[in-house]
Amino acid sequence: MNRMWLTIITVVFLLIYAALIFFYFVQWNKLQDYKPAAQTPAVFVSVIVAARNEEKTLPLLLKDLSEQTFPQHLFEVIVVDDYSTDNTAAVASKFKAQNIRIIFPDAPPGASSKKAAIASGIKKTKGELMLITDADCRVSKEWLQIMASFYKERSAAFIAAPVAFTHDNSLLQIFQVLDFITLQGVTAASVNANVHTMCNGANLAYTKQAFEEVNGFAGIDKVATGDDMLLMHKIWKAYPQKVCYLKCKEAVVETTPMQSWKDFLLQRRRWASKTLVYDDWRIIVVLGFVLLFNLLPFVLLVAALFNKTYWIIFFFFFLAKTVIEWPFVSSVAAFFGEQKLMRHFFFVQPLHVFYTVFVGLLGQAGKYEWKGRRTR
Template sequence: MVVYAVLIAYYHSAWNRLPEFVLPEKNASVFISVIIAARNEENNINGLLQSLYAQRYPKALYEVIIIDDHSTDNTWPLLQEQRFSSMQVKPLQLQDFIEERSAIASYKKKAIETGINAAAGTLIVTTDADCRFNPMWLQTIAGFYEANNAKFIAAPVTFHNQHTLLSVFQSLDFLTLQGITAASVYKRFHSMCNGANLAYEKSAFYEVNGFNNIDNIASGDDMLLMHKIFKQYPNGVFYLKNRAAIVTTDPVTTWKQFFHQRIRWASKADKYDDKRIFIVLLLVYLLNVFFLAGAVAAFFKTTWLMLVLLLLLAKVLIEFPFVNSVAIFFGRQKLMKYFPFLQPLHIGYTIIAGWLGKFGHYEWKGRRIKK
């Protein structure tokens, strides 16, 4: 617990020290290609494109490339129907490049790679079809890119503020992950990011041979690529801390979807070339396993119950100031009243998702992926 407390204090200090980016007065001029892999997103396409059309970045300086990944709904017809007078939209079908029954591990990586190959932009920005954006999103990313000569930019992501137990739990868990992401990238402690809001130079993608050597892993189009670029450009990887850069996405709506999502995230833990993050994940996992072991032991000896409760209280006191500071940035501070009460649920899901991420399987977008 002492080591864990030191780790969280380190993240908290780094988060607070990370300066918020102030957009320069001079407008950026880099051409951006927004790449989106979409599968069965008929309910999100219209909102996605309207949000992208509302960007204040000059329409002549960005294009939108959406790659339909073998959708079985009306995603592709909807993409073909879209007409914008000034925004450049390029819909592509992945099936024109690869059949769904082909023996590849990650269709999403293949879709993103296909989009990048068709992109005209110097700067690639990736996001997801269920995301929505502040009108200054692209302007802020472009300004940060030019101000820092960045090769790779991790940027903030949050969930729509809903009021179910599942959505509140996801939001709080994700706030923690975002704080750790920002702190670790700022301090270059380890590589961490989320594919819903990334930017990287097209030339850097090709220089590290894109997804080569990580294309056999179903997940990891974000963090595994990030570390490849970090190894090539250790001083060119940044976290963009600015509220206008926040991307908002939908939380999953069922516990089954939630567990499959988190198992998918956990499935790449032992594939990280960056062993520093593996050590951090192992520490966190073992701490949570200890709580479970203590709870089981409490059935046989009541002194264990007191120990577990004291350590649980310590865990809340250690984490709360850090997560609260992140929640303030994202405008989610009201959720913190639920934070202490959701700790047992968080411990349980961490143990289950971590175990099944290593030894189980998961379903995503109608596909079943085995470890």
């Protein structure tokens, strides 16, 4: 009888998961690739870059921003040096461009954070549209033109846009790319369907008016992370029909994955730490179900130690999970030009299940260190 119930639970969970992934698959494919108008939009854009200890990567981003096809007189770049302990400030100061300047956060060093840095940058802007990216990112020459055109065409209050990992052929980086591709697909699908809010702080935009109307990061400033998704949800509540996803290959922002398993788990733990702070029951329900779904194979593994029949159900779970996810992840991988990585997809499934459970649970407790800061 116990075996029957566990088998039924497994099948039910797989069916619910299949419905969820199919929904994301449909919404992802309904989202059309954006083609910007040739005409330059009449909008002044402010790019905010919160930088902490990025002396090696920041010059590459600034070079990209100085080579934009968007007219130089229509945008500014504000680098907020978040009390770096390296030469980030000096590197930014030496970069010769009239529309690039460096400032420091309004908050003192001990009280500063990425949110405080971004908010300080926004106070100094003169733009209508705020573009946010990270100091370790690379952007295409058309990035500003595309983001500004999309904003004007859609009258968007908040824009989530695609982010991609560069990578080598190591297991760690291949795993991160496949996982991140999945997250990007879910982000695009959920925003397009307006079912819950997701984005990545490496590539997003919002109007200064919307930021000020929701009182910026007030109410979410005690959480170390969430400068992207928590703010997005605040703006969504004020402008539910003006939160958009920009699906465009030329608008993809590239960044590097973590270089060690320790750093990867620390990054994802930081991302997961904001889960219980979400003021959005929709995403909490989805994340809660996904966590329970990934806990299921651990239950099956324990059961298999007492009854060999469960080994069949255990392996069936991973096979079914792969089949369910394959069409969706494959279509997103094609957009990012990473279809070749799908040959590794089945083999990283156990790793994905373990990390989802580990990070999902650990991210809700304790403190962690990020870029030399101990935070919660």
